[in-house]
Amino acid sequence: MEDRQIIRGLSRNVFFTGLVSLFMDISSEMVYPLIPLFLTGVLGTTKTTVGIIEGIAEATASILKVFSGWLSDKFGKRKLLMVIGYGVSTVSRPVIANAATWFEVLTARFIDRFGKGIRTAPRDAIIADSTGNSTLGLAFGFHRSMDTIGAVIGPGVSFLLLYLYANNLRLVFYASTVPALIAVAFIILFIKEKKRPAEERARIPKLTISSFNGPFRHYLIVIGVFSLGNFADAFLVLQAENLGVERSLIPIIYLSFNIVYAVSSAPFGALADRIGLKRMILAGFILYALVYAGVGFSSTPAHLWALFPLYGVYKGMSEGTQKAYLATLAPAQQKATAFGVYHTVSGLALLPASIVAGYLWDHTGPEATFLYGSLMSILAAIIFSFSKKAVNR
Secondary structure: OOOOEEEOOEEHHHHHHHHHHHHHHHHHHHHHHHHHHHHHHHOOOOHHHHHHHHHHHHHHHHHHHHHHHHHHHHHOOHHHHHHHHHHHHHHHHHHHHOOOOHHHHHHHHHHHHHHHHHHHHHHHHHHHHOOOHHHHHHHHHHHHHHHHHHHHHHHHHHHHHHHHOOOOHHHHHHHOHHHHHHHHHHHHHHOOOOOOOHHHHHOOOOOOOOOOOHHHHHHHHHHHHHHOOOOOOHHHHHHHHHOOOOHHHHHHHHHHHHHHHHHHHHHHHHHHHHHOHHHHHHHHHHHHHHHHHHHHHOOOHHHHHHHHHHHHHHHHHHHHHHHHHHHHHOOHHHHHHHHHHHHHHHHHHHHHHHHHHHHHHHHOOHHHHHHHHHHHHHHHHHHHHOOOOOOOO
């Protein structure tokens, strides 16, 4: 079927890939903001353990992303890898619902991130394949908006279930399976992969970054440095609880962040297409540094109720724009591999970032944790300011 436009500037694949992410994020965000509370409040783990679990989970996803991206380029099976990846993540929901130890939570997070590692690079490549260079910011911004609308709905559903069923966390985990199954169905029914010539796939080189240019490699350094301070959002949730936000309201404060994220992603993506992707990314780094410094010095719940939406502004400015910038640097025949490398670098850095964040919290306090993240973002901005201009392909 022809990949025709559904909305001005957006193709059929971009539109339905957005819907897939919407439903999967409903599922994920019903679970994610509750995991640190489940670990510390129900299972009695330390903040360092939370950091280790989240770091290992994200590192797992990251290692797989580069391989799934390369396989997607080599064999042209982007849709199949999406189905497998989203399906595997769906299986993790009942696993965490039955967890009785922190190791079982780690197992569930490992399964979930294993699926994410398989699906992410092929999905991003489908979006890039279906979009012209002049609207990359809009396409990725739209995708982030749809993804984040799901992240708005998810905590809202969690709040309702917790309110109706006496803070039954396990029930929420079970219920999160339903939207995940809907996401898998959307892929099977509506995503139409472009067939690439066999001779083009045969030219895909071995899995190495030696075929990528200097600006691409420099950008990976920038992302790596930033990611070393971009530890798991679970620590924002723990800081909210630490400052006295009631447990039943945690999904709501997280929802406030996601509402802003969802509303701002597409407009910021379109704006980045006009003013320059690099400028938008730099502005995002600066805002991240300011927000994290603010979280570190917060002393009342009111401070976090104000800062969580600002964090959503940062996400709206940066998540889609960073990927759009990458698409301008990646060789046309290696788009999925490029996205895989990008996600691998950022995700692998999350393991030491989250361990350091947990260690600083347990031994110094939350102020040190968030100031560390702020300083790493400033360093990334400085390095990125010296990078060469992206070249459209």
